[in-house]
Amino acid sequence: MRVTVLSDPTRCTGCGACQSICPKQAIRMEPDAEGFLYPVVNSGLCISCDRCEKRCPSGRVQVRPDPQILGGQIKNRAIRQVSSSGGIFTALATRTIRQGGVVFGTILNDSLAAETVGIFSEEGLSDLRGSKYLQSLSADAIREAANLVHKGVQVLFSGTPCQVAGLYVKLDGAHPANLLTVDFVCHGTPSPGVFSAYLKTLEKLHGSRVVRFSFRDKRLGWKDFSTVAQFENGDTESGTQTTDPFLRGFLQNLYLRPSCHDCHLRYDKLPADITIADLWGADMICPERDDDSGLSMILVHSDEGASYLAACEGLDLFPIAHADPLRRVNPSLFEPSRPHRNRERFFRSYAREGFSFDRLNRLLAPPGRLERALDRLRRAPGALARRLQHGR
Ligand SMILES: Cc1cc2nc3c(=O)[nH]c(=O)nc-3n(C[C@H](O)[C@H](O)[C@H](O)COP(=O)(O)OP(=O)(O)OC[C@H]3O[C@@H](n4cnc5c(N)ncnc54)[C@H](O)[C@@H]3O)c2cc1C
Ligand code: SF4
Ligand code: SF4
Structure with missing residues (x-):
């Protein structure tokens, strides 16, 4: 009898795709002892179809061609001031709204919990602006976004790379022309x-x-x-x-969530059309443009993403030739964060x-001498055994 979706819960990203695809609505997301949401199955409703487990996107990565890398910012300084980085998200989202579309992104709700919701107006975008360093509740948004896409509405879905992967599960892997997906370089989501x-x-x-x-x-x-x-x-x-x-x-x-420490949705394995991030290292890459008001890095992964971005108004964009200088200043672009x-x-x-x-x-606090010594021993059990064996 099924009580959970994955036998190894540390792999679960909490994207909520399983909840959105279960034909019996047998899955709900509940917090564990660390405060992260995990799917819990109501075994009385479950018909053991295994859809949830078979289609779970966790651990599935698709290697894509190297993305085109751009730097940039929205020209409107007031919008930039209330955006986390260079305000690229607002330019993308404004285009969707002006086309009569719906933008999905993360708000802090009345209980100050992060939640992904659909926004229909330019004024509503202010609630989405700004990073909320929390894992957001996204199962309902994935379901709603997929429904709107099926109805032919233009949709922009923004979220963590694993949430975007979850939306594509709900869409059976389709990439419809009326959907633009936007993820970000992700350090990991806190509890x-x-x-x-x-x-x-x-x-x-x-x-x-x-x-x-x-x-x-x-x-x-x-x-x-x-x-x-x-x-x-x-x-x-x-x-x-x-x-x-x-x-x-x-x-x-x-x-951070356990799955974040083993997440490979990075650089050429990111699932969205466009990835947005901070252009950390701007003082070295483009010092002439850096007035500390915010600059974005943009990775363009698809032709649809490229043409959508090109049609956005009010952006100042410039090419970045190589990803290598970004490795040191924005490590999350290439690898998951190691747990403290x-x-x-x-x-x-x-x-x-x-x-x-x-x-x-x-x-x-930084580790003291004793803790550092114990840590070295813990990490090198083979070396310790050899030293003990040789009486050193
Ligand atoms: C948890 C987290 C970790 C991040 N780690 C890095 C990093 O390591 N390196 C880096 O360069 N950038 C990172 N970012 C991205 C960065 O902070 C900015 O969100 C991004 O550059 C967009 O900035 P903007 O000025 O274009 O948009 P803004 O107007 O600031 O828009 C924010 C966008 O992020 C979305 N968003 C906000 N909070 C969440 C959330 N909790 N879950 C899902 N979506 C959310 C909103 O829906 C909106 O689409 C992270 C963001 C988050 C939320
Ligand atoms: S679909 Fe998402 S929430 Fe469900 S088990 Fe897989 S990773 Fe976890
Ligand atoms: S096995 Fe099927 S019915 Fe049971 S929880 Fe998973 S998707 Fe729902």
Whole structure:
């Protein structure tokens, strides 16, 4: 009797494609102890057709030709200021809306949880702008986007590479002309449960509810992006990449989804028509264009993506000849993030006491001499055995 979709849940990306294709609506997504969503099967409804497992996109990669690499930004400075990188997403999405289409992207909903939704108006795009460093709930959006595509509506679907792969599962692998997919270079998605526990800690400190949260505020510039929490009582709290506890844990891979550490949806294996990202290294690649207001890197993987991008208005684009210089400055373009050495310890303490600033600071501190020595021994058991054998 089926109770889950994959026998090895660490492979599950949480894309929700299985929920959207189950003919009996037997699957729902539920958080595990780490706060990530996983499919759970209602065995009373399941007819053991195995569609969910057979069509799960996890671990399936298709190698594509090397993408065309561009740099660029939206010319409208005000839009750039409220976008995470160079605002390319807004230019792509605006074209879709003006064609009478629907744009799927991620919002922070009223409970400050990340959720993928369909947007029908240019004003609505403001909710999609800005990276939300969380795994978003996407199963319903995958179903809705596929329905609209079948009805002939122009659809732009943006999401993590694994969510885009999930949408193509729902579409039986078809690439219809009225669908444009946009993914991004992905460092990995942090636990929604951990974020919500972090917000509770902030709320306790301020004695008030957090009503808005920005993960990529540009008040200090694009490169030194910061977080801003706004509270119901009018307070605000801002943190940088070195001071905001949640951001520090995210950037150091303390609580990314397990599947992110083995995700090969990168560079020439990305599933979308267009990939957007930060043009980290802009000061070295194109210093004359870098005023720290935000620049994007764009990877174009398909002819449809190329013609869609070329028809977008208000963009300033330029070619980037080689991907190699990007390897050092944006490693997620080529390889998955390695888990922090204290990931397991973090989740053990999270299960006991929730999100604790003190605990986080201790776990993120550089390892001491003893820990470094133990770590070397752990990583080299063969070497240790040989030394013990030879009495050294
Ligand atoms: C979890 C995560 C990890 C990332 N890692 C990297 C990285 O390692 N290197 C890099 O160069 N860029 C990374 N990015 C991408 C980068 O932060 C920008 O989102 C991207 O450059 C687009 O910027 P923009 O200015 O064009 O668009 P913006 O206007 O900022 O648009 C943001 C776009 O991202 C989508 N989005 C936001 N949050 C989520 C989410 N949680 N899940 C799915 N879609 C979401 C929105 O729907 C919208 O399409 C990451 C983004 C996220 C969400
Ligand atoms: S389809 Fe997506 S959510 Fe379902 S098991 Fe596979 S990876 Fe997980
Ligand atoms: S085996 Fe078929 S019916 Fe059962 S959960 Fe999977 S898709 Fe649904």
